[in-house]
Amino acid sequence: MANLLRGVQEMGSHAVDIYDYLLAGIDPRLKGYPLMQSPIPMTSILLCYLFFVLYLGPRIMANRKPFKLQEAMIVYNFALVALSIFIVYEFLMSGWVTTYTWRCDAVDTSDSPEALRMVQVAWLFWFSKIIELIDTIFFVLRKKHGQITFLHIFHHSFMPWTWWWGVSYAPGGMGSFHAMVNSTVHIIMYFYYGLSAAGPRFQKFLWWKKYMTAIQLVQFVLVSLHATQYYFMDSCDYQFPMAYVKGKRLPKQDVKKCQNGTSVYTNGKHHKNGNGIHNGTANGSTPHENGSSHVSKMKKA
Numbered sequence: 543m544a545n546l547l548r549g550v551q552e553m554g555s556h557a558v559d560i561y562d563y564l565l566a567g568i569d570p571r572l573k574g575y576p577l578m579q580s581p582i583p584m585t586s587i588l589l590c591y592l593f594f595v596l597y598l599g600p601r602i603m604a605n606r607k608p609f610k611l612q613e614a615m616i617v618y619n620f621a622l623v624a625l626s627i628f629i630v631y632e633f634l635m636s637g638w639v640t641t642y643t644w645r646c647d648a649v650d651t652s653d654s655p656e657a658l659r660m661v662q663v664a665w666l667f668w669f670s671k672i673i674e675l676i677d678t679i680f681f682v683l684r685k686k687h688g689q690i691t692f693l694h695i696f697h698h699s700f701m702p703w704t705w706w707w708g709v710s711y712a713p714g715g716m717g718s719f720h721a722m723v724n725s726t727v728h729i730i731m732y733f734y735y736g737l738s739a740a741g742p743r744f745q746k747f748l749w750w751k752k753y754m755t756a757i758q759l760v761q762f763v764l765v766s767l768h769a770t771q772y773y774f775m776d777s778c779d780y781q782f783p784m785a786y787v788k789g790k791r792l793p794k795q796d797v798k799k800c801q802n803g804t805s806v807y808t809n810g811k812h813h814k815n816g817n818g819i820h821n822g823t824a825n826g827s828t829p830h831e832n833g834s835s836h837v838s839k840m841k842k843a
Contacts, residue, residue, distance in 0.1 A: 567710075567711055571651075577669075581706060587672060600687075608686075618680075620733075620736045622728065623733050626670070626729045629663055632663035633663055633722040634722070637650070644719075661713045668702065668709045674698060677698065678690060712780075723761050727757055731754065734748065
């Protein structure tokens with residue numbers, strides 16, 4: 543029993559260490575933004591969302607007539623159109639039509655006006671995903687159960703969670719291309735939803751409905767091509783979320799050293815990877831040129 547309790551305590555200690563390690567990597571420029579201090583508030587919102595759409599909402603509406611909500615849906619959808627237009631514009635002016643190359647674009651970690659503008663729009667993009675949870679709430683209140691599919695719920699709950707981490711660690715750079723393209727698609731999508739909610743008299747303007755799937759496929763192709771080019775570059779300083787050191791990813795030769803069992807220096811500690819990672823401190827070892835995080839901790843994270 544004592545060994546079991548000790549094991550549980552050690553597991554808890556490791557979990558706390560990993561959590562603290564992850565929080566330490568959050569871009570300090572985001573600390574003043576709502577819901578960015580830790581993942582707990584964001585996760586709580588998403589859990590409440592799942593509880594409502596999967597359990598509480600259907601129970602409340604079980605013996606009630608569906609709400610129409612036409613006016614609210616029109617305002618909501620066109621407001622998201624306006625928000626998405628603003629987000630795309632801000633992404634463009636924060637780098638994509640000013641300083642970015644559209645190839646290897648690292649996150650600007652400075653406090654320059656353009657860099658701070660990118661941080662702001664990156665957060666706004668993430669927060670728009672929280673706003674979009676209202677999509678499903680409308681379905682529940684209108685008793686459109688056929689539209690509350692597993693894919694719909696997964697998309698609306700999982701995407702905000704993953705984007706929180708992406709924005710927290712890399713607000714800008716190559717990764718923001720995905721956000722910009724996604725917001726462009728949402729301009730079209732929510733414009734379509736707004737016209738649909740306006741009533742039958744607007745149906746004649748929705749002849750392009752058949753192209754909606756094709757537009758989403760184009761988004762997937764563009765984002766995939768842009769992301770894939772990273773792996774064909776000889777060098778690129780773009781920061782991967784939760785996998786960079788002092789704002790720069792490990793050089794390829796050092797990644798290979800980790801994998802091939804040779805030595806790597808981080809924080810003045812000598813990590814020798816033979817059959818496993820040796821965490822002993824070597825006398826006279828020198829810090830890695832990018833060293834600020836232990837390779838072993840990175841692997842655990």
